[in-house]
Amino acid sequence: MATSCIRVFADAAHIEHSKQRLAAAAPGLEAVAAVLALAGNDVRLKMLYLLLDQQQLCVCDLADVLQMNVSAISQHLRKLKDGGVVQARKVGQTVFYTLTPALRPVIEPLLGSVSTSLTPAAV
C-alpha cells in the first residue's frame, strides 16, 4: 500500500464514502465476479446460450454442436456446475445438463443483447 495520493484536490470525503460503499458491497461483488468469470469465456458462454435455447443437452450434444473434444466440454461443465450455474441429471449412461433455475435470471440478461441482435431486423 502506502499508495496514498498526495494530490491537493483529493476529495477525502468522496474517497471515504467510496471505501464504505465498497466494503459493504464487496462480498456481493465477488460473488457476481465469479459468475461473470465463468460466463466470460467463449466456449462456456456458448454453452449457456445453447442451454437457454434447448432446455437440456448432454455432454455429447454440446461437444457435437461446439465441435470440440468431449473431455474439454466435460471440464467446462464441471466449472459451471461447481459455480452453481448448471446442474446435471443422469439418465442411463448419458448426463443431461440444465441451467440452474436459481441462476437462470442471472444468466439470461447476460445474453439479452445477443438474443436481440438475432431478431430478423438486426445483423
Place this chain on the structure above:
Amino acid sequence: MATSCIRVFADAAHIEHSKQRLAAAAPGLEAVAAVLALAGNDVRLKMLYLLLDQQQLCVCDLADVLQMNVSAISQHLRKLKDGGVVQARKVGQTVFYTLTPALRPVIEPLLGSVSTSLTPAAV
C-alpha cells in the same frame, strides 16, 4: 473432430438447429464474452462499481479505495479501456476515468443484483 456421438436418441434435428443458431450468434457471443471476461475479475468489477457510483475517478483514487498498487490499477484500467468499457480524460497530470456511455447500459445490469442487495432491507 470425430466427436460425433453415436447415441441412438441423438435428435439430429435439434443438433442441427443448435448449430445454426450458434453460428448466427457466435460473433455477438464472443463480443459479450470479452466484456464479461473483463468484468469477471474482483478488482475490475469493483472498479466498475465505484465508477458507476462516482462519475469519475483518477488512478490514484482507485488505488486508494481499493488499497492496491497504482501500477496494478493502471494495468487493469488499460484493459478496461482497450475493451471499450471505460474512457480516460487527462486533466493536468491526473487522468480521470469514466464508464463509456455506450457500454454503461451493458455494465449497469451486471451490478444490478449487488445494488439491490444494498437496499436497507437486504443484508
Place this chain on the structure above:
DNA sequence: TTCTTATTTAAGCAAACGCTTAAATAAGAA
C-alpha cells in the same frame, strides 16, 4: 533547469487457464 507528483510501461514470475492425451468409471448390450 531541477524537483516532485501522477501515470504508464517493461520485465519478471508464480498461479490459473484451457486444451490434449490417456486412463478410469459407469451403465447398457451381446
Place this chain on the structure above:
DNA sequence: TTCTTATTTAAGCGTTTGCTTAAATAAGAA
C-alpha cells in the same frame, strides 16, 4: 462375462493473468 458407449478424471504442457519492481513519460512547481 466381455464389448461398446458416455462421461469423468488425471497428467502434462503451452498460454494467459495479475501482481511486483523498477524504469520511463508527462506535467506542474520551485
